[in-house]
Amino acid sequence: MQPQSAIYKGYRFSREIISHAVWIYYRLNASLRDTSQALLYRGLDVSHETIRAWVSKFGPLYASGLKKRQPQRGDKWHLDEVCLRMNGRSYWLWRAIDQDGYELDVLVQLRRSAKAALRFFKKLLKGLQYVPRVMITDKLRSYTAAKKKLLKTTEHRRHKRLNNCIEVSHQPTRLREKQMRRFKSPPHAQLFLSVFGVFRNWFRVGLYKLSAEERRCKLKEAFAQCHQITSQPNYA
Secondary structure (H helix, E strand, O other): OOOOOHHHOOOOOOHHHHHHHHHHHHHOOOOHHHHHHHHHHOOOOOOHHHHHHHHHHHHHHHHHHHHHHOOOOOOEEEEEEEEEEEOOEEEEEEEEEEOOOOEEEEEEEOOOOHHHHHHHHHHHHHHHOOOOOEEEEOOOHHHHHHHHHHOOOOEEEEOHHHHHHHHHHOHHHHHHHHHOOOOOOHHHHHHHHHHHHHHHHHOOOOOOOOOHHHHHHHHHHHHHHHHHHHHOOOOO
């Protein structure tokens, strides 16, 4: 194991400032320049290009640590695809959430074919290490073809109205896409959305199901564990 501070060695700013900037960028729907201004308000002069380097390096590390600590998600999966326009071409963002609305995984691909669905299923199963009881999709036949190969025991329901929850859950992705004036490339979209989804999951405490005091307690617990991970991102 490397020392706790080894990964931050050579940086002018402390771990607390770097992790706070990364949190602002991914959690508060802020652009790089917005994040730079938020730090400047606190007397910290950090350029947006510096913040770009921070989020590119530390964002995936923090997300990996958070993902390892998250509980096992639900066994009822909702799957859907969203069209993303990048460099004049259409790509498809494959997404999966559980019955509670937590994002399970994402994958940006060029096609909506059976091969693309199979690739997404493999990524899902590799990261989660369990098989769903039920999967709900639209009527895209690619899901059926991929299910026959990998999820033979899973019940498959195909009805548009049953999948309304994932249609609504696309909204944060669309908001960030608009705020960023579209994603620049498939690797850029994949990297950003993978980290963005993990941060959303971690600080999603239920706005309407809990009292204000319960929400504050859960958020404090989430922040405490997040601080532990950012202090040791290289082996969290």
